[in-house]
Amino acid sequence: DAGVIQSPRHEVTEMGQEVTLRCKPISGHNSLFWYRQTMMRGLELLIYFNNNVPIDDSGMPEDRFSAKMPNASFSTLKIQPSEPRDSAVYFCASRQRLAGGSSYEQYFGPGTRLTVT
């Protein structure tokens, strides 16, 4: 398996522009997580999906952030409009969640390094 795939790996954009980050989870995994990592705040959970349905988006910082999962093999995180403080590394992770809530580990993608100037 190729693991979790994220694109682009690096994104540089100007303030006010729309940014779309993409994630392809591991085939067969039914939970997907979006994280943001910065030096100041560490690793923050933004939103997670189970069976393509958003379960908890309380970590999404502002209405400028939105995430979708139209099918089991694709998710997007969109920032519109982007601001310099959004500069961070954004990670996607996926997991196989069994009925009854059995816990398996999350597998992380390589991340997208976003720089907003």
Next chain:
Amino acid sequence: AQSVAQPEDQVNVAEGNPLTVKCTYSVSGNPYLFWYVQYPNRGLQFLLKYITGDNLVKGSYGFEAEFNKSQTSFHLKKPSALVSDSALYFCAVRGGTDSWGKLQFGAGTQVVVTP
């Protein structure tokens, strides 16, 4: 609410010496505990987990961790550190009452292994 504390920002150890990275947690119910490692410009890689059973858990790259319920700790250990173990290590916890598998990550501990 669940929380994780990694009390050391950085751990320095000489190659060949034992390595310990500390982690304490607070959760409702029985904990599910994880260790991840992050190399520069890479995503987090899973090392090991404790769900139930033996308190000593063995994982990848020669790492192990010991679950201590009375001390609410899950310290990561390696008997003999390598320079290539230099990386950022994260402890994570999921509370037993959380059915969705949401993890709370610690702030991370930078491990520096010197030759």
